[in-house]
Amino acid sequence: MRISILGMGAASMMAMSFGASAQAMDHSGVTVEILTRPGPVIAQRLVERGEEFGAMTGAEIRVNEVPFAELFQKILTDWATGTNSIDVGVFASGWATELVDGDLVEALDDYIANDSMIDIDDIAPYFREYNQKIGGKTYLITVDGDFQMIYYRKDVLDANGLEPPRTWPEYLEVASQIHGQDMNGDGEGDFGSCIFKKRNAQSYFAIGTIAASLVQSKGTGEGIFFNNDDMTPKINNEAWQEAFRLYKATGEFGPPDELNHDIGDTRALVQSARCGLAIDWGDIGPLSIDDSGAAIRDKMYAAIAPGSTRALNTETGKLEDCNPTLCPYAVDGINYAPYAAFGGWSGAINKKSAPEVKQAAYDFLSYVNQAAQSNVDVTIGWTGYNPYRNSQLDNPALWIEAGFSPAYADNYLGAIKESLNHPNMASDMKIPGAQQYTGVILDRELARFLAGEITAEQATANIEEAWEEITEDFGRESQRTIYNLSLGITN
Amino acid sequence: MTNNMKTRPGHSRAAHSRGFVEWLDRNSRHIFLWPAVIMILIFSIFPLIASAIMALSRIRFRGGGYNVRFVWFQNFEKQLFGSEQFHFLGTFAGMSILGWLVAALTTVGIAVWIVSYIRSSFTVIGFVGRLITWGFTLGVGWMLAATLFSGHPFGTLGTTLFYVIVGCGIQFIIGLSLAFLCSLPIRGRGFFRVVFFVPLMITPIGVGYAFRMMADTTKGPFSPVWQWAGLKDFAWAADPWAARFFIMIGDSWQWIPFIFVVMLAALESVPRDYVEAAQVDGATGWEIFRDITWPQVVPVAATVLLIRVIEGFKIVDLPNIMTAGGPGIATESMTLHALFAWRSLDLGQSSAVAYLLLFVTVVTCVSFFNLVVLRRVRA
Numbered sequence: 033m034r035i036s037i038l039g040m041g042a043a044s045m046m047a048m049s050f051g052a053s054a055q056a057m058d059h060s061g062v063t064v065e066i067l068t069r070p071g072p073v074i075a076q077r078l079v080e081r082g083e084e085f086g087a088m089t090g091a092e093i094r095v096n097e098v099p100f101a102e103l104f105q106k107i108l109t110d111w112a113t114g115t116n117s118i119d120v121g122v123f124a125s126g127w128a129t130e131l132v133d134g135d136l137v138e139a140l141d142d143y144i145a146n147d148s149m150i151d152i153d154d155i156a157p158y159f160r161e162y163n164q165k166i167g168g169k170t171y172l173i174t175v176d177g178d179f180q181m182i183y184y185r186k187d188v189l190d191a192n193g194l195e196p197p198r199t200w201p202e203y204l205e206v207a208s209q210i211h212g213q214d215m216n217g218d219g220e221g222d223f224g225s226c227i228f229k230k231r232n233a234q235s236y237f238a239i240g241t242i243a244a245s246l247v248q249s250k251g252t253g254e255g256i257f258f259n260n261d262d263m264t265p266k267i268n269n270e271a272w273q274e275a276f277r278l279y280k281a282t283g284e285f286g287p288p289d290e291l292n293h294d295i296g297d298t299r300a301l302v303q304s305a306r307c308g309l310a311i312d313w314g315d316i317g318p319l320s321i322d323d324s325g326a327a328i329r330d331k332m333y334a335a336i337a338p339g340s341t342r343a344l345n346t347e348t349g350k351l352e353d354c355n356p357t358l359c360p361y362a363v364d365g366i367n368y369a370p371y372a373a374f375g376g377w378s379g380a381i382n383k384k385s386a387p388e389v390k391q392a393a394y395d396f397l398s399y400v401n402q403a404a405q406s407n408v409d410v411t412i413g414w415t416g417y418n419p420y421r422n423s424q425l426d427n428p429a430l431w432i433e434a435g436f437s438p439a440y441a442d443n444y445l446g447a448i449k450e451s452l453n454h455p456n457m458a459s460d461m462k463i464p465g466a467q468q469y470t471g472v473i474l475d476r477e478l479a480r481f482l483a484g485e486i487t488a489e490q491a492t493a494n495i496e497e498a499w500e501e502i503t504e505d506f507g508r509e510s511q512r513t514i515y516n517l518s519l520g521i522t523n
Numbered sequence: 524m525t526n527n528m529k530t531r532p533g534h535s536r537a538a539h540s541r542g543f544v545e546w547l548d549r550n551s552r553h554i555f556l557w558p559a560v561i562m563i564l565i566f567s568i569f570p571l572i573a574s575a576i577m578a579l580s581r582i583r584f585r586g587g588g589y590n591v592r593f594v595w596f597q598n599f600e601k602q603l604f605g606s607e608q609f610h611f612l613g614t615f616a617g618m619s620i621l622g623w624l625v626a627a628l629t630t631v632g633i634a635v636w637i638v639s640y641i642r643s644s645f646t647v648i649g650f651v652g653r654l655i656t657w658g659f660t661l662g663v664g665w666m667l668a669a670t671l672f673s674g675h676p677f678g679t680l681g682t683t684l685f686y687v688i689v690g691c692g693i694q695f696i697i698g699l700s701l702a703f704l705c706s707l708p709i710r711g712r713g714f715f716r717v718v719f720f721v722p723l724m725i726t727p728i729g730v731g732y733a734f735r736m737m738a739d740t741t742k743g744p745f746s747p748v749w750q751w752a753g754l755k756d757f758a759w760a761a762d763p764w765a766a767r768f769f770i771m772i773g774d775s776w777q778w779i780p781f782i783f784v785v786m787l788a789a790l791e792s793v794p795r796d797y798v799e800a801a802q803v804d805g806a807t808g809w810e811i812f813r814d815i816t817w818p819q820v821v822p823v824a825a826t827v828l829l830i831r832v833i834e835g836f837k838i839v840d841l842p843n844i845m846t847a848g849g850p851g852i853a854t855e856s857m858t859l860h861a862l863f864a865w866r867s868l869d870l871g872q873s874s875a876v877a878y879l880l881l882f883v884t885v886v887t888c889v890s891f892f893n894l895v896v897l898r899r900v901r902a
Contacts, residue, residue: 105865105868108868109868112585112589113589134584134585231850231851232863288740288741292850300742301741472867472869482850483763483850485853486851497606501606
C-alpha cells in the first residue's frame with residue numbers, strides 16, 4: 033500500500049480534527065450495517081475507515097459484501113419488504129433513482145446543513161449536483177467518482193510517431209498500427225486495443241462511451257437513451273448502430289478471447305503492459321503506481337474519451353457531419369461527450385433505520401467522503417476510488433507524493449478535469465428499471481451482436497422494442513418525468 | 524349392564540393399550556409418511572404455488588412492500604411468441620431445405636409412432652400421456668429445424684437440451700466405460716477409483732473457475748500449451764459451439780464420477796458365476812458384456828441416467844462463471860435465463876421461465892421413465 037507522507041500527515045491532522053468533533057458525535061452502542069460489493073475494491077477501504085471511525089465515535093461499522101450482480105436487488109428487497117437489515121447501501125449512484133422513487137432512501141440535505149466537516153463545495157460540481165442529487169434533493173454521499181476515459185501507451189505511440197486518437201476512427205487507425213508490436217519486452221506481440229466485451233459484465237458501459245459522442249451533441253440535458261418529450265428510445269438509429277460497429281471493430285486489435293474479458297481481465301492485461309490503447313474509469317492512473325502496475329508506471333497516459341466528427345440529428349434520425357448548429361460544443365469539428373458510466377460508488381441511507389443509526393451512518397459516509405480521507409484513498413489503486421473533489425483534481429502534489437511523475441500527474445488530472453468540466457458530458461441512465469434497460473437488455477443484445485448472432489440494426493431494433501415494454505411496465509409518464517429530472521442539471 | 528359384563532379397570536387399560544398399539548400398527552405407514560408429506564408441502568408445493576402466482580404477475584418493489592399486477596399468461600406469451608421468443612426458443616427467420624427435411628422427418632416419425640401405438644396397445648391414459656410427449660417432441664423437432672438446421676441461433680431451450688442430451692450421453696458412456704475398467708482385476712484400481720471420484724466432491728463454482736482459468740488462452744496456466752499447439756489466436760469463448768463444448772467438458776468432468784460410482788457398484792454386483800460360465804463356454808469379452816453384464820445393470824443404468832438428466836436440466840454454475848451465458852446467448856441454459864431475469868428483479872419472467880423448465884424436465888423425464896426404464900424393467 034502506498035500512502036504518501038504528505039497525504040498521511042494531512043490525513044492525521046484532519047483525523048485529529050475530526051476526532052475533536054467526533055467527541056461531540058458519540059455513537060457508542062450504535063451498529064451500522066453496510067452492504068456493498070466484495071472487496072478489496074470499494075469494500076476493504078470502507079472496512080478500514082469503519083475501524084477508524086469506530087475508534088473515534090464508538091460506533092460499530094459492519095461492512096457486508098454480496099456479488100456485484102446481486103447488490104441492487106438485495107438492497108431493494110431488504111428495504112422494500114421491511115426487512116431493513118441493511119442501514120447503508122454503497123452502490124452505483126444511478127441505481128438510487130428507483131430506491132428514491134419507492135420512498136426508501138433518507139434525504140440528506142438536513143444532515144449536510146449541520147455538517148461542518150464535509151466541505152460540500154469541494155466536491156466537483158458534476159458529482160455534487162448530479163451524482164448525489166435526485167430531483168434537487170441530496171440522497172447520496174459520493175465515495176468514488178466514475179466516468180470513462182481513453183488510456184494510451186505514450187511510449188509506444190511516441191515510438192511510432194502517433195498522436196493519441198481524438199475520434200473513434202482514429203482510435204481504430206492507431207490500434208491497427210501498433211497491434212502486434214511487443215509492448216512489454218517479452219518478445220511476444222501485444223494488443224493494439226483492450227476493451228472488455230464480456231456479457232453480464234461491464235460492456236454496456238463501454239458501448240455508452242463510444243455511443244455518447246455520436247448520439248449527444250447539445251449538452252448533458254439532451255441525454256443519450258430516450259427522447260425527452262415522449263420517452264421513446266433514442267437507440268434504433270444510425271448513431272447507436274455505428275457505435276455497435278465501432279465497438280466490435282476494436283476487437284480486431286484486441287486479445288483473441290476479448291469477448292470473454294471483463295474489466296478485471298482487461299486491467300490485468302493493461303497492468304502487464306500488453307495494451308496500446310484501452311478504455312477504463314479513472315482507476316488505471318492509481319493502479320499504475322501499485323506494485324502490480326510497475327510495467328506501465330508513467331506510461332499509460334489518459335485523455336478525454338474519443339469524439340466524433342458526425343452526430344445524430346434527432347429530427348432526421350441520421351448521422352450528419354458536425355456543424356455549429358448540430359455540434360455547438362465541438363472542438364476542431366469533433367464532438368466530445370465523456371460518459372459518466374456508472375456514476376460512481378455512493379452511499380445511501382435506509383429511510384427506515386433508527387434515527388441514531390441514520391445519524392451514525394451519515395457521519396460515517398461524511399467521514400469517508402471528507403478530503404482528509406478521500407484525498408488519500410483516491411491515490412491508492414486497489415481501493416477502486418477515483419477522484420471527485422476539487423482538492424484532489426487541483427492538487428498535483430498530492431499525486432506526485434503518491435508516486436506519480438509530475439508529467440503523468442498533470443496528464444491524468446488534466447484528462448479528468450477536461451472530461452468532468454465538459455458541457456456535453458453524457459449521463460448514465462438514472463431512472464427506475466435502469467438495470468433492466470441497460471444491464472439486461474442493452475447488454476444482451478450487444479453481446480449477441482458481438483457474437484455475430486445479429487446485425488447492429490437488429491440489435492438496436494430489439495432493444496427499442498424491449499425498452500418500450502419496460503417503459504410501459506413502469507409507466508411512461510412517470511419514467512419521462514424522472515428521466516428529464518435526471519438530465520435537468522448540467523455543468 | 525350386568526356385573527360380569529363390566530370390565531375390570533386393569534383389564535380395561537391393558538385392552539386400551541393393546542388397541543392403541545394395534546391402531547398404531549395399522550396406521551404406522553401414515554404416521555411415518557405424513558411428516559414427510561407435510562414437510563414437502565411446506566418446502567416444495569407451497570413455494571411452487573407462490574411462484575405460479577408470480578409467473579402470472581408483474582411485481583414491483585416499493586416502499587413498504589411490493590405491487591403485484593396480474594397479467595395472466597403474458598409472461599409465458601412473451602417467452603413463447605413475444606419479444607423474448609428468440610431468447611427462449613430461438614430466432615425464426617425462415618427455414619432452409621435441411622430444416623424442412625428435418626421438420627418433415629420429425630413429423631413423419633411422430634405420425635408413425637402414433638399409428639403403431641394405437642394399433643398395438645391403446646389405453647386412454649397411455650394415449651393422453653403420449654400425446655404430451657408427441658407434442659413436445661414435435662415442437663422441439665420443429666424448433667431445431669427452424670433454428671439449428673436453418674442456420675439461425677437457438678435459444679436457452681435448445682442450449683439446455685444440448686447440455687442434457689449430448690452432455691449426459693457422453694458422461695454416461697465415459698462413466699460406464701471407466702466403471703467397467705475399474706471392475707476388472709487390474710493393478711491399482713483402488714487408486715483409480717479414488718481419483719475418478721474426486722471431481723464429484725468439488726463445488727460447481729470451483730469447477731467453473733478452474734476450467735475458466737485453464738481454458739484462458741492468453742493468461743491461463745496452459746497458455747504456453749495453447750500457443751505450442753498453434754491455438755494462440757483461437758478463442759473458444761468467442762465461438763458458440765466451442766464455448767458450449769467447453770462448458771460441457773467441465774460439466775462432464777464433474778459428473779462422470781457420479782455415473783462411475785453407481786455403475787461400478789452395479790457392475791460389481793453382477794454374479795461372477797455367470798461371467799465365469801460364459802468364459803468357460805468361450806464367450807468373448809464383448810459378448811459377455813452385451814449378453815450377461817449389461818442386462819443385469821440396465822435398471823441401475825436407466826435410473827442413474829434419469830437422475831443425471833434431472834440434474835442436467837438445472838445446469839447454471841458453469842455457464843454463469845465460464846462465459847456468463849456468452850458469446851451472445853449461446854451458452855445460456857434455462858436456469859441461467861431465469862437467474863438473469865431474477866437478478867433484474869423481473870420476477871414474473873423469471874418464474875415463467877422456471878415453470879417452462881419444470882414442464883420440459885417433467886415431460887422429458889416422465890417420458891424417459893415410461894418409455895425406456897419401465898419398458899426395460901418389464902422386459
